[in-house]
Amino acid sequence: MSRLVLIALMTFLAHLGTAQMDSVLLDDVTIVGQEWRGYATGVKLRSLTPDSLSANQSMADLLQSNALAYLKVYGNGQLATLNIRGTGASQNAIFWHGINANVTSLGQSDFSLTPIALVDNVNLQYGAGSSLLGSDVIGGSVHISSERREDNQLVVGLSQGSFGLLGGNVKGRFHSGRWSGATRIFDQRATNNFTYKNTSVVGTPEIEMEHAAFKQWGAAQDFWYQINKRHQISGHLWYQRMNREIQPGIGVTQKDNQEDITTRALLQWSADYNQHKGTLKVARLQDRIDFNSDASVMPRTYVSYEHEYFGSRNWSVRGGANWQILSAEIDAYQEDISENRNDIFISLNWHPSNRWEVTGNLRQSFVPGFDPPLTPSLGWSYLVADWLKWNGNLSRSYRVPTLNDRYWRPGGNINLRPESGHHAETGFEIKHNSLMHQVSTYYGQVEQWIIWLPQEGFWAPENIDEVEIYGLEYEGQWAINSNLILDLSYALNHSIRLSGVSDSFVGRQLPYVPKHQIKSQLSYDFQWLSIGLNTQWVSRRFTNADNSQELDPFLLIGVNATVKTGDKWQFAISTENITGTQYQLMQNRAMPGFNYQFTIQHTFDLNSKP
Amino acid sequence: MKKLLAVLLLTPVLLWSCGDDDEPSGPAGEYASGVFVINEGNFGGGNASISHFDPVNSEVDNGIFTSVNGVALGDVAQSMTLSGDQAYIVVNNSTKVEIVNYGTFTSTGTISEGLANPRYMAVNGTTGFISNWGSFDDKFQQVEPPFIAVVDLSDNSLTTKVNAGSGPEHIFVFEGKLFVSNSFTNNVQAFDVENYNLLGTTELTQGPGQIVIDGDNNLWVVSAGSFGGNDGALTCINTSNYGVEREVRLGFNPASRLVVNEGDNTLYFYSGNSIYQFFTRDAEPALLTEMSGFVGIYGIGYSDSEDLIYVGDAVGFAGEGKVARLNTDGSVVDEFPVGVGPNSFVFTP
Numbered sequence: 020m021s022r023l024v025l026i027a028l029m030t031f032l033a034h035l036g037t038a039q040m041d042s043v044l045l046d047d048v049t050i051v052g053q054e055w056r057g058y059a060t061g062v063k064l065r066s067l068t069p070d071s072l073s074a075n076q077s078m079a080d081l082l083q084s085n086a087l088a089y090l091k092v093y094g095n096g097q098l099a100t101l102n103i104r105g106t107g108a109s110q111n112a113i114f115w116h117g118i119n120a121n122v123t124s125l126g127q128s129d130f131s132l133t134p135i136a137l138v139d140n141v142n143l144q145y146g147a148g149s150s151l152l153g154s155d156v157i158g159g160s161v162h163i164s165s166e167r168r169e170d171n172q173l174v175v176g177l178s179q180g181s182f183g184l185l186g187g188n189v190k191g192r193f194h195s196g197r198w199s200g201a202t203r204i205f206d207q208r209a210t211n212n213f214t215y216k217n218t219s220v221v222g223t224p225e226i227e228m229e230h231a232a233f234k235q236w237g238a239a240q241d242f243w244y245q246i247n248k249r250h251q252i253s254g255h256l257w258y259q260r261m262n263r264e265i266q267p268g269i270g271v272t273q274k275d276n277q278e279d280i281t282t283r284a285l286l287q288w289s290a291d292y293n294q295h296k297g298t299l300k301v302a303r304l305q306d307r308i309d310f311n312s313d314a315s316v317m318p319r320t321y322v323s324y325e326h327e328y329f330g331s332r333n334w335s336v337r338g339g340a341n342w343q344i345l346s347a348e349i350d351a352y353q354e355d356i357s358e359n360r361n362d363i364f365i366s367l368n369w370h371p372s373n374r375w376e377v378t379g380n381l382r383q384s385f386v387p388g389f390d391p392p393l394t395p396s397l398g399w400s401y402l403v404a405d406w407l408k409w410n411g412n413l414s415r416s417y418r419v420p421t422l423n424d425r426y427w428r429p430g431g432n433i434n435l436r437p438e439s440g441h442h443a444e445t446g447f448e449i450k451h452n453s454l455m456h457q458v459s460t461y462y463g464q465v466e467q468w469i470i471w472l473p474q475e476g477f478w479a480p481e482n483i484d485e486v487e488i489y490g491l492e493y494e495g496q497w498a499i500n501s502n503l504i505l506d507l508s509y510a511l512n513h514s515i516r517l518s519g520v521s522d523s524f525v526g527r528q529l530p531y532v533p534k535h536q537i538k539s540q541l542s543y544d545f546q547w548l549s550i551g552l553n554t555q556w557v558s559r560r561f562t563n564a565d566n567s568q569e570l571d572p573f574l575l576i577g578v579n580a581t582v583k584t585g586d587k588w589q590f591a592i593s594t595e596n597i598t599g600t601q602y603q604l605m606q607n608r609a610m611p612g613f614n615y616q617f618t619i620q621h622t623f624d625l626n627s628k629p
Numbered sequence: 630m631k632k633l634l635a636v637l638l639l640t641p642v643l644l645w646s647c648g649d650d651d652e653p654s655g656p657a658g659e660y661a662s663g664v665f666v667i668n669e670g671n672f673g674g675g676n677a678s679i680s681h682f683d684p685v686n687s688e689v690d691n692g693i694f695t696s697v698n699g700v701a702l703g704d705v706a707q708s709m710t711l712s713g714d715q716a717y718i719v720v721n722n723s724t725k726v727e728i729v730n731y732g733t734f735t736s737t738g739t740i741s742e743g744l745a746n747p748r749y750m751a752v753n754g755t756t757g758f759i760s761n762w763g764s765f766d767d768k769f770q771q772v773e774p775p776f777i778a779v780v781d782l783s784d785n786s787l788t789t790k791v792n793a794g795s796g797p798e799h800i801f802v803f804e805g806k807l808f809v810s811n812s813f814t815n816n817v818q819a820f821d822v823e824n825y826n827l828l829g830t831t832e833l834t835q836g837p838g839q840i841v842i843d844g845d846n847n848l849w850v851v852s853a854g855s856f857g858g859n860d861g862a863l864t865c866i867n868t869s870n871y872g873v874e875r876e877v878r879l880g881f882n883p884a885s886r887l888v889v890n891e892g893d894n895t896l897y898f899y900s901g902n903s904i905y906q907f908f909t910r911d912a913e914p915a916l917l918t919e920m921s922g923f924v925g926i927y928g929i930g931y932s933d934s935e936d937l938i939y940v941g942d943a944v945g946f947a948g949e950g951k952v953a954r955l956n957t958d959g960s961v962v963d964e965f966p967v968g969v970g971p972n973s974f975v976f977t978p
Contacts, residue, residue, distance in 0.1 A: 218701050219675060267673075268675045273673075429857070473945060476856065520924050520947070521944045564947035566948075
């Protein structure tokens with residue numbers, strides 16, 4: 020189903036052309052609801068199509084500065100987990116070409132690992148989406164993919180920046196007859212010796228970070244082959260590798276190292292017979308994490324088929340199934356684990372009138388030893404007036420416990436139940452001349468929330484908590500004039516524990532969920548010059564369940580400028596944290612002050628001239 | 630009032646037991662008397678802290694190291710030891726020992742030279758002994774072997790390192806001898822405090838932890854046992870010939886913490902949320918009480934002056950810890966909030 024959403028978004032983006040610099044606001048949602056028969060009606064979607072000049076950024080950087088999401092980051096370039104709509108790291112998922120690519124042992128993803136250089140499209144889905152996307156999607160999901168283009172082009176970029184940052188990337192596209200392809204290579208390293216205040220030494224001196232260096236590289240290869248008018252196959256390969264010195268907490272002497280290697284391969288076949296569409300995917304994904312030299316290897320085999328039938332102009336139905344085998348070779352499991360997870364799903368889209376659109380989705384997962392809930396959702400949108408749309412969604416969500424939750428020795432608990440949630444959201448989209456607004460409100464309750472508790476000498480997970488989540492999101496865009504655009508967004512998140520292991524946790528905000536976030540982007544474009552001003556303000560975040568400790572609110576300001584000479588050369592300089600604010604995203608993990616990055620990019624147009 | 634009376638009645642006994650000829654000459658200051666709670670904090674969180682509890686007026690003062698000195702204590706406060714006017718706080722994951730005047734809690738120095746995974750400290754005169762697990766490589770193989778750091782407390786410099794067994798944990802000085810429980814092994818070692826020669830090794834149940842001394846001048850050591858083996862034990866060691874006087878098999882795995890009462894004849898320890906007491910003349914320990922309102926006991930202490938048991942609850946390390954004071958019949962006197970992960974208690978003399 021995510022694929023449909025993605026295709027919807029891609030289709031729309033293709034219409035927009037390729038000159039997207041920043042996030043596309045609002046229209047994608049409208050398009051999914053109206054022009055294209057998606058099944059995510061009433062679900063908030065956002066495209067974060069990245070700028071090629073930001074190729075050296077990670078997904079974590081992109082999301083933190085552009086999305087209403089909070090990333091819990093364990094230092095500069097270090098582990099970054101995602102919190103959307105007030106949930107935890109494991110209640111969100113990353114999807115690669117529609118396949119859940121969370122690390123299966125942890126049930127979460129490190130968004131510092133994924134370089135923007137290897138993807139074309141980044142889309143964010145806010146809120147519960149289990150009926151569409153399966154397990155883990157309680158807070159939201161991030162979708163990355165590459166996109167077929169009929170183009171012959173080579174883009175080479177080089178970057179240099181603060182703290183010994185050096186990076187390079189190459190992106191090539193080719194198209195000939197029935198074949199299209201894309202090749203991407205990426206490399207980046209930094210000594211990462213930024214200075215920070217050592218708050219654990221008398222006088223809190225500024226000292227240099229000694230153990231946070233990283234290097235990473237990756238490559239991705241895509242091809243598309245048009246067999247005939249109706250059939251297409253495509254293949255997608257992905258490899259990324261990152262070696263990091265684990266940045267210790269302030270005043271901590273521990274020095275760990277980690278290597279993360281991700282490999283993914285997907286073969287996809289699609290058929291389009293107008294009224295019938297079918298898609299078959301066969302994929303193999305593998306994460307390997309070497310913490311110090313303790314290796315964990317987590318392969319996943321994935322097969323899915325889905326079929327869509329367009330009944331008439333005003334309704335369509337789709338159904339499908341996927342089969343997954345999750346395996347793990349992890350010393351602490353004491354034996355190699357292999358687990359089947361299968362889903363079946365069906366969706367219906369109905370346009371009762373030009374103004375109404377209604378979709379229903381139903382999914383059932385099958386996991387040995389579990390009883391994941393039957394997961395329905397109902398979404399709608401109603402065009403109240405040309406400039407006003409009302410939409411909403413009711414859904415259930417679930418999360419199957421991670422492999423660590425079940426098999427880690429000691430502590431792993433095979434008898435855990437899945438987390439299970441009920442959610443409602445509704446909102447408005449308003450377009451008025453140069454102004455666009457989107458307001459969403461949501462409410463949800465998640466039960467059987469899993470937490471790890473200390474036992475005698477080890478920790479063990481239990482289904483303990485019940486959490487209530489509600490909030491409001493505003494995203495707006497104002498085209499002040501033809502050169503100047505202001506994007507502004509605000510999120511209010513309440514995540515309140517209704518029951519927990521201790522009474523002192525009840526009624527309290529979950530750790531690392533900021534109550535308020537404000538993000539803005541002012542962009543000025545004039546012929547060969549673009550200038551951007553980014554600001555984000557994030558309110559205090561509690562670091563523990565009884566809200567007795569907290570991190571200070573922070574304001575970050577960044578300025579960037581790009582100069583284009585003709586179609587070939589681009590020079591960009593971006594500065595971050597220009598005020599040198601000392602801030603933390605994760606307790607006791609230092610973040611850098613002022614830093615910059617200089618990028619030079621050359622585009623070779625290889626299309627044969629007419 | 631009863632407690633106060635008990636304190637008053639016990640005071641002469643305490644003075645006598647301290648062996649001081651005159652009034653005790655502890656430091657002056659706000660924290661000069663009472664109970665220190667060592668809150669280890671979240672691993673990596675840098676939020677270790679010390680709480681002070683004044684039993685006279687039931688006042689709690691949390692985070693006193695930071696409030697007095699204006700800096701964080703560090704990461705994972707493992708233990709604290711008093712000697713003279715000074716308190717020595719072993720901060721494990723910051724690889725240091727913070728020294729304060731415990732009356733005011735102002736910082737008076739730091740020991741960091743030569744340490745590697747420091748755990749516990751004992752003091753004999755002007756010599757400090759700090760147990761260190763040593764360092765480990767990627768595969769948790771020992772790189773620097775475990776040792777006892779011998780520190781000259783006049784300038785906090787490292788005098789020498791004495792080889793210890795694997796995982797040297799609790800460390801205890803008694804009559805010119807230094808006893809070390811090697812927690813990854815099944816033995817306790819005894820060293821001479823002057824020339825650091827190994828005097829003897831006592832073999833006992835796997836995983837020895839805290840050491841206390843009873844009224845007969847015998848050591849008692851709690852052994853956590855092997856993982857999941859339900860084979861923990863209390864072992865009584867003769868301090869002269871290092872032989873095992875008695876071994877009490879528990880049939881479960883206790884935490885590696887042990888305290889002794891003021892009369893030196895009753896031991897208290899715990900497993901899960903169950904607190905046990907053991908009269909050293911008895912055949913086996915008895916369940917004292919279950920801490921039903923606790924998420925999980927993480928530390929235990931015994932106040933000589935109050936004849937009360939202190940128990941710390943780490944509350945899953947997800948928030949502030951709490952401490953309960955218990956009468957020796959197991960009934961709860963009161964509770965108060967402390968920092969994250971209260972693991973032990975230090976009572977002022």
